[in-house]
Amino acid sequence: MGQMIVQVVLVAVMVVLVGVAGATPPGIAKNPSHATCKIKKYKHCYNLEHVCPKFCPDGCTVECASCKPICVGDCDRPGAVCQDPRFIGGDGTTFYFHGKKDTNFCLVSDPNLHINAHFIGRRSQNMKRDFTWVQSIAILFNNNHTLFIGAQKTAAWDDSNDRVDLSFDGQPITLPQSEGATWTSQTSPSVTVSRAEDSATNSVVLEVEGKLKVSAKVVPITEEDSRIHSYGVTEEDCFAHLDLGFKFLDLSREVSGVLGQTYKENYVSRLDIGAKMAVMGGSGSEFESSSLFSTDCSVSRFVGDSNNIGEKSSFEGLSCQSGIDGQGVVCRR
Incomplete structure (x- = not known):
């Protein structure tokens, strides 16, 4: 009898553990x-069941x-910086940071x-803040290496046109428009940039050996997005921006x-x-940098390669942005 009770308890514990291990993230069926x-609050949609599109593998x-x-993709996992912009932290918490x-x-x-982001946006007449999106990021590492990715400004969106700008150490990266196309640096640590396996345009994966991996996709604000969220986007600019997924x-x-x-562990x-839309408050001044390639925000921890600490950073005075009419990358000091 005692052995039977022990077996029942063990089975119950296993059921509970399986339930916890297979717990579904909030918002995912x-x-x-x-x-x-x-x-x-979305009464027109609350509790309505939807069938997932066939092209959603996850x-x-x-x-x-x-x-x-x-x-469900990179924008729904820890390390995501997407939309306007919505963050998913390393702790799994979803929040917005408007800047x-x-x-x-x-x-x-x-x-x-060190990673900085350049925000673009517009001010709605009925809002006290800007609608913002991440237009480009600069990744700084080892005191003398820079990796840049940006979304070119564009009016009408056509996904067959590549709107990705890339550069490494101030030199433009030319990446063929074919699925899986890859560019690799001759440096240590090595930097690899490749097209996503399912797209020849506007979607790339960047990897710095031993440090991080970034998925980046250039996306527009559609007319429907603008209507639903009252962005007020016009025909002159679809505010092409980056959806990002970081793995450190x-x-x-x-x-x-x-x-x-x-x-951080602590x-x-x-x-x-508890808020339906958790927002990191304030102006964000503690995170503000003077330029995309500056490490002068008040929370900066960057010192560069331990072998070069104390030397003048080669990033100082460097500025990179999209070239004429949004084509190419121009870097200047």
Whole structure:
């Protein structure tokens, strides 16, 4: 009898453990082929079940405002910086950081890695803040290497036209428009940039050996997006921007930045996690950088390669941006 009770208890414990291990992230359906909106304020969509599109290999979630299913991808995992912009921290918490248009902010700062983002945007007449998106990022590492990716400005969007700008150490990267095309640096650590396996344009993967991997996709603000969210986007500019997914391989305990701080072991979120739309408050001045290639934000931890500490950083005075009519990259000091 005692042995039977022990077996029953063990079975119960195994069931509980399986349930915890297979717990479904918020907003993603237990059945990967179906999804529902779980935010009650969207009465037109709340609790309606949607069938995920066939091209969503990892299932889908529902954008409640438009009541449409969207694929689960890099924008739904820790390390994501997408949309306007929505962050998913290393701790799994989703939050928004709006910042200011035409301003640069430190996303990650560590002793040997620094990532800044340039925000573009527009001000709605009914808003006290800017609508913002990440137009480009600069990745600085080892005191003398820079990796840049940006979205070219464009009016009408055509996904068959590549709108990605890339450069390494100030020199443009030319990447063939074919799925899986790859460029590799001759440096140490090596830098690899490749086209996504499912796209010949506007979607790339960047990897710095031993440090990080970044998926980046250039996307526009569509007319429907603008209508639903009242962005007020006009025909002159579709505000092409980057959707980003970061995977970090070697962060220290000192890491900071809008995204970087969420990877600290002792990080305590200041967000109101009970809010339907958690926003990192304030102007973001503590994360603001004077330029895309500057490491002068107040939370900066960057010192460069330990073998070169104390030397003048080669990033000082360097500025990179899209070239004439949005074509190519121009870097100047």
